[in-house]
Amino acid sequence: MNNSIKLPIIAVGLFALAACGEDEAARTEAPQPVAPLADTASGESSAVADISPTNVYFGDTHLHTKWSLDAFLMQNRSVDPDTAYRFAKGLPTVHPYHRARVQLQRPLDFLAVTDHAEYLGVFPKIGEGDPVAVASAAGKLLKEDIDAGREFMAFGKMLGSTAGLKQDKAVDQIVSSVWGDLIDAAERHNEPGTFTTFLGWEWTTIYQGANLHRIVLMKDGRDKAEQIIPYGFLESGPDPRALWSWLEETTERIGATFIAIPHNSNISKGMMFSKNDINGTPITPDYAKISAKWEPIVEVTQVKGDSESHPRLSPNDEFADFEVYEHLMSMTDEKAEAQPGDYVRNGLMVGLELKESLGTNPFKYGMIGSTDAHTGLSNAEEMNFTGKYPTDSIPENKGIGVIPGAGEGGGSKGWDLGAAGLAAVWAEENSREAIFTAFQRRETYATTGTRLKVRFFGGWDFSEDDLNASDFASIGYTRGVPMGGDLVNTGSDKVPSFMVYAVKDPLGANLDRVQIVKGWLDQTGTTHEKVFDVVWAGDRVKNAEGKVPAVGNTVDLETARYENSIGAVELSTLWSDPDFDAALSAFYYVRVLEIPTPRHTLFDAVALGQSFTEMGKPATIQERAYTSPIWYEPAQ
């Protein structure tokens, strides 16, 4: 009995020790895990011991409401932050476009409403004819189009000439009052233990057509937030260093705690994870340090496509061709073509390389997903998708342009967008403190909308018994490191082993397989990647190339239904890297694939009585999860 009842705090304390064995500047300010709330995990009944040190919480850190300029243009005139939080909590709300009642089938555990900092709340005022808003630079540029109902065109104009959208101090008064509204809503809806809200915004740089957007999140509440107004790129200019400097200064000035989260690297024209800064100059050790300090996690999957890997960059990965989205947010003829700096797997590899030359890995990212929906409705459910913008919420609108842009066909249509993005966090409790600290230590994973659960631990002496033990997670924390951690070379000739355990979403589809993606840097300074199938459903046998054959597909294209008659409900294994070389730095992360299920467009195809082939996207997809990596570094 002694063995079985452990106070959560003990395991958490040990795990903090395990996670701190790291040498990077970014980690010297290692966040401290928090003590659980007295009235949650430990419960009122003293006989019950919830022994798991962490629970998984699902949420969204990237959501826009009617206060965002482009959300307004694309017809979000009604969903404000208050409505956004209510929807995320599972309450029925009215859709901003088609006005039908909409409701999330499963509430979220946390949400950050993150409107664009630039002209925050000003566009609705332009529409209303507010004199300050109308007289602003944006008002002058777009008022006429807005009044004439040419909002899509106004949106294009705005993208086409971000130069036209000059900063205008006159609107600060509006921005400040709308920021107040965001603070009020977040504070009202924050209920520790049940539902967590975060304050934040989006810093919306597009530089020469390259998306360099970041979400800025605060750990703090009203008292700190009221001392600032969201810092946007019209004020900072396009260089992320300006944002980081502002974070640095503001942290010093008011004592707030921030992180910045890059997203949509897939349309960054190779710039998000480049070895050069935005001027084309190689990045410096200082650049690497400050990048690592402010950006512990990256948003790897969302409505505008998946940024984990690309079939052209990872030709041996048969699952890399997933929700590929190649529409630049730019009005030139330029096409998005996958470059190494666009995809997170490659970014992690470049990070190893730069760590070697600069002493700090600037791209040491944990993974999360989020929606980036502009409806104010955070919704990653395929069969219940409420749109990226309000306008693409109804099947009949999904075939027309929803985001203006470059390339063939111009911009993207509703069909091109994915119903995606959840941030999964292993934290001690559902609170700002605990979840934010988990972001900082990268104990997170991204999902494309499913709520499958996955644990991932790396250590030096795990056994099959540990994997199968009833306190498996506690063992993982005390004798190893969780996802997002570092394996420190103990100087011995041991090979690290990894415990990975995945269970299906209990209300969703079965699992196809669990993979471990390895990236490493060889002696010559060249990076490599390899995907290992480590455990899979059924009795499939690996083929000559070492790959497990496809799981099959139960989706009925006529009815958009699937069956859990293939796949597994849980998959677990203890895995060691057969090619491990103690002298080479490497990272390992887990990718879990579900069996194929209908994409949102298949539901539309059935509803419209059309063929899904007209939509230019596959009828079915394999929803998935990506864990934060565990990094290995050789002894110096």
Next chain:
Amino acid sequence: MKIQSLLKEPFVHFLVLGGLVFGAFSLWGASRDGIDHNVVVTSADVARLEALWQTQYSRAPTGEELSAIIDNHIKEEVLYREAMALGLADDDIIVRRRLVQKFLFLSEDLIPIAEPGEEVLTDYYEAHRDRYLVSPQTSFRHVYLSAEKRGEMARADAVLLIARLQKGDDNWRELGDPFMLQREYAARKETEIAELFGSGFAGALQDVEEGEWTGPVRSAYGWHGVKILDRALQTLPPLAEIRNEVIADYSGEQRQNANQAFYQAVRDRYTVSIERDAESINRSAAQ
């Protein structure tokens, strides 16, 4: 020239007849349907259509495409005017609702809502007690038998294991198959249990009696023996604990009231009379 001879002049006939026809036609055209039959596609219109195309496709339209867009524009304009003239918009519920929506978009949520004072908040909380009741919570432990590992025997094995646990369960935590989730959970709501084990399991657990190992219960993963340790009944949390939520609800209601008041103010500018015959009044009174 005399009037009479003028009246005999064929050219005059032509003019008069032509004038009548023209007059009739323009009467029919202008006053009966009010349609302006001149469609002028200005160079500004063409430039706008081209720009719209450019925005959507990132290139200028070809000559052929441009004449197609212009044709389309003309078609839309002509049919729109005909439809408007026939009064199709007036009878159309969708058009009416769309216009109403547009009006509401511009007018709603404009009035700032003040934070409620202590007394107001307490009254509101008391009046809406039902809304703040916390669902019942269950504390339980379980053993797991994998349907995938054991196949058809999983359920029978669970029955055997439960019988054994009923005789003594000191080492219950080590029995059954390995499982990623916890063996024991404290104070979880039914919805939370559904997120862990599936809705069927969560529902079944509500009917299990407290205190003894029982089952087997099916989850999304396999079969389970379960033991309910504690059940907390539905409770009403004190206002201090759920203050933010109550304020949110109060403000939401105030906002709705403000929107309603706005409508009422607009409504008050209208004189409304409802003409109903005695029969219909009797009918609704009878209901």
